[in-house]
Amino acid sequence: MYSVVLITAPDRETAKKVARHVLEKRLAACVNMAGVSSMYWWEGKIEEADEVLLIVKTSADKVEELIKEVKAIHPYQVPEIIALPIASGYREYLKWVERETHA
Incomplete structure (x- = not known):
């Protein structure tokens, strides 16, 4: 089984730091980064921010460790880390x- 994990970061520097970290730990085979405009509820009001979305491809058995590692280095109090199963590909x-995340 495989997963796509979505993670937002406040800027490209942070996104690259997170991407490099999960790649070096072999928790991801590939990370794409794209700029996004986000709107969300935070502390009772609607916020807007320009962020960088990381699209991480990994093995499903690596997701929990990936979440732990990202939380440890991410600057957000509550970072977005959402894993979606890959049904087919x-x-x-x-x-x-599989090879890259189990090397």
């Missing part, structure tokens, strides 16, 4: 994800 790509 290109078999060779998924094999590569």
Whole structure:
């Protein structure tokens, strides 16, 4: 089984730090980063922020450790870390994800 994990970061520097950390720990095979505009509830009011969205491809058995590692280095009090199962995909790509997260 495989997962896509979505993580938001306040800026590109933080996003790269998080991406490099999970890659070096072999908790991810690949991390994409894209700028996003976010709106969300925080402490009773609607906030707006420009953020960087990390799209992390990993093995499902690595998700809990990935969450722990991200929480340890992330500057947000409550970082967005959402894991979604990958129902299907290109078999060779998924094999590569498996190899890279279990090397």
